[in-house]
Amino acid sequence: MSTMTRRDVDHIFEALRMGLVPERGIEAIAEGIEKQRGEIHRQLELVRAGEGTIKFLRGGYGCGKTFMARLAALDAQNRNFATSFVIVSEAEFRFHRFDDVYRKVMTELGTAVCPRGAFGDILDRWIARIEASLGEAADDDPDFDAKVRKRLDDDLVSATNGQAPQDFVSVIQTIFDLKQKGKVAEAGALISWLCGSSNIGAATKKLANIKGEIESGTALDYLRGVVAIIKAAGYDGLVIVIDEAETILRMRKDSRHKSLNGIRQIADAAGSYPGLLWLITGTPDFFDTQHGVRGLPPL
Template sequence: MSLSPQRRLEIIDALRRGTVPRTSLDAFAVGLDRFEQALDEELRKAAGGGGVFKAVRGEYGCGKTFFVRWLADRARKRGFATSEVQVSETETPLHRLETVYRRLMERLSTADTLQGALRNIVDGWFFTLEEDVLAEGQVDADDQAALVKRTSELLEQRLAKVTATAPMFSAALRGYREALAEGDQASADGILAWLSGQPNVAAAAKKVAGVKGDIDHFGALSFLQGVLLVLRDSGHPGLLLVLDEVETIQRVRSDVRDKSLNALRQLMDEVDGGRFPGLYLVVTGTPAFFEGPQGVQRLEPLAQRLYVDFQTEERFDNPRAVQIRLPGFSIERLTLVGRRVREIYESHASDAGRIRERCNDDCIRQLADAVTGRLGGKVGVAPRIFLKKLVGDVLDRIDQFADFDPA
């Protein structure tokens, strides 16, 4: 695939730091084509108003984060909004759904806004509402007061189902719209922050919208319903939400662990029950989380919902199953990834010929062997280290120093 200099720089910079790029992962994805058809079917299901739940399992270093970002990239290309939430014991405990909601909103992304996209989404939604109001032919485009009034009425109609369980969601949106119309940017910003689940919002801003307190555990799910409705109305077919590293709940106290597992079961049931049309929920974890005594197996109803028989050969795994496993890296696959990264690097290098000559296929294979050898042959934990060394220790030096030869 053709990459712009900016995209190429983002990929190379991320690999140089040892992190996973957030976009254009198709450029060097290897071994994921087996999942494409099933995942695209599920994205279409979500886009059609359905709900999808997917569990992704794999050992540390097998590429779970890469996989979900690759999937998110595909979703954004189809118009979805996406959000990736890292579950942790302290910052984002899974049983505190209000915190999960806040992180979701902080990391909300679209194709043109890679983080903090709520404002653009909400503004786009109000623009759509205004267009619908003007299309009715009952309000003059120059009558700002009448336009705001009718837009607020239409807002209430569109959010009627959500308002029944979370009246403050529509109240906050209405307050945000009115604050903007009156030029009160500070209040508008505060209301949007409150709508995002942020704590410690100024009382003055909340008073403008007629809301009180903060979003709680139960309100978070109702607000998520509202967000999905706004997304769909503003041209986004759905939301792909990733809960990454859920295995961290194995390290918390047993009572907190049980609450977290129950929250996961609740989310899964709500998705299956149709409460969140357009939501594609993905969770990632290690095999120990799905099969061990401190993970999913502690809650029998959840274990039954997530059960998949992985006793057959890996090549016969069903990509449509509720739980899928990622294959580990082989030396051959690692080398192929390295070759693709080299192609990305040389596409905008100062001397592409020198890059290709001195970092040839044999050089990449030798580096892969050396890295996995130092790690005791554990290819699964090698990809990030390998790619970091390939970019930082080999490609960068060849590019900058004419007499450097890694051989």
Template sequence: MSTPEPDRMDRGRLESINIVNALRRGTVPAGGLERIAVGLDVEEGVIAKQLDYVAQGGGDTKFIRGDYGSGKTFLVARSLEIARTKGFVTSHVVISSATPIHKLRGVYQQICAGLRTNEEEHALKAVVDTWLFAIEERLLSVGGTGMDDAALEPATEREIETALSGISALNSALAAALRTYYRANNAGDFPLAQSALGWIAAEPNIGRDFKQKAGIRGDIDDTVALLFLRGLVSVIHGAGYSGLAIAVDELETMQGLQRSQREKGYQTLVQIIDALDRGDMPRCFFLFTGTPALFDGSRGIRSVPPLFDRINVVMSDEFKNPRQPQIVLAKFDTAKLEQVALRVVDVYAQAYTEPDRERISHRFIRAMIKKITTRFGGRVDVIPRIFLKEFVDILDKCELYEDYQPQDVYDFDSEHLKGELRKEEESVMVVRF
């Protein structure tokens, strides 16, 4: 006797549960961010317009500037979400001392490893397969029923070369690797196909055997990484996507490098900006983030005049203009955090059941914010992650226990946060004796 399947959750409820689960863990939700976004309407609109331009064949960039607690991480995640709704493939790269911006091979490797579409993460294989399938479909539609497999394979290989002719004129290795991947898949040689994808993604330790079979010498290095990125974007567009949107996070880590490495990294940013402006990287959008020190500090962008000139902004009054090269984010405040809390209540209602709005009142939310900020030196901007994690816990208890009265029993105790506080949170925490 078969057991009946449980009712399938509707998409809205599933998304709501995912949002609540992420907030429980203190992370940014993977989707549905517009439902809890507050105060970013103008910035989101500007980025959406830039993406529309890039989808038509342009190339563009934006720098997001803000302190810890200003919402940089959230705006980045939201921007990539917007990009995916507009048909872009996205990737999120985190700059570090191990992967500085001037080591372009490492950046390119992170981009390939993080490719994401609306349908799936780690999407490089899916994108390449879709591109090759589109080529075959186009050839079959032109050649008709008379084209058999024996004719289709060489015709597809010629189309691969044609599609990447601009790249192959400078470096033929990408087209060779893609041809090898296509042949290996057709022959059922999946280890070779996997090696081809790994080489295209600049993964280390791809064996000499693959390179001999593909007719390739060497590997992707810093000198050709941007060229291969252009080729990757060509494949992405050929697979039916609008382009590639890349978030490059935590640029401020560059300030800890030696002067020669810092300046090389800043010159790399100039190289990328100029390539976008010249039209050398069509259908590619770069989103960079950094703290104010990156833009204004002695070891930051100001130290390299060509880069500073390209991304400096006019800030003559309180009306910020996010259409300039930088989006300057203000710190989070109490009013915004209250709005987020109310939106989380609405999300929770769809995920589970309608919360008791008397127990989770505006007055309680304001009191809860005050209790937490008091322990963090009055800094609202550093507590959103902690507040939302605590707030979801209270929503859970209100649903689970009818006699739970948060206004009577809730008190913020930071002891349970030991070991999970970030350095920015720890640095302003008031110690109780």
């Protein structure tokens, strides 16, 4: 068990007083869930070995699904995984819009050293690993940056089997170039664009020769590139928790059906995303009623 600080203890008690699941330190109060926790650990080992997979966590209101999901994310980070914990909401999360899913995943992306918004830190770690692998000749080799840039490209192509969108590769290249020139603000803006932001100016996007925003039809291909970078940065993979999927049941019929079909598409494709585990929680109503999973036979 990790050493807890006074701040962690206070956070746990305050969260419990409000009827909420603490976001950290909950391994100290995790009892009686060894079987479920062991299954999560088994899934993590599959992902570490290069598999892509999806797991559903089912239980009634108040039974501890969110606690188990939070604990799974903490366990994953302690085992060298990046994680993203996303709570489904009617207003901000449409599961059939993969650009929505992607943006929320990237916003909540975290690691053991960077709890939230970690993609910039992950990028820096990847670049640093490449620079270290090329030796210590950076000051003496005028072509050093070009060699690093080529390795960035080669790593992405190799890890994604060439399936990363060209815009994704172009933005990564431009971010590296801007960082080398000391243009940190512009590089940060393009990192925000890669995280799904729609508030990036045309002049900044022009630097990377891109237009518009990440669209639903390509968002999961961008996610493939993100997983590749996470692994190249030295992490063992990515765990995405989607909590409270039963919220979908309160959506309008057309949106509900599209969202369920979106989950079906993710489940169908899970095996083709090596290094990625989806963990989705839901109540029995989500799984058993015609408004939920039972109403979409393929799912």
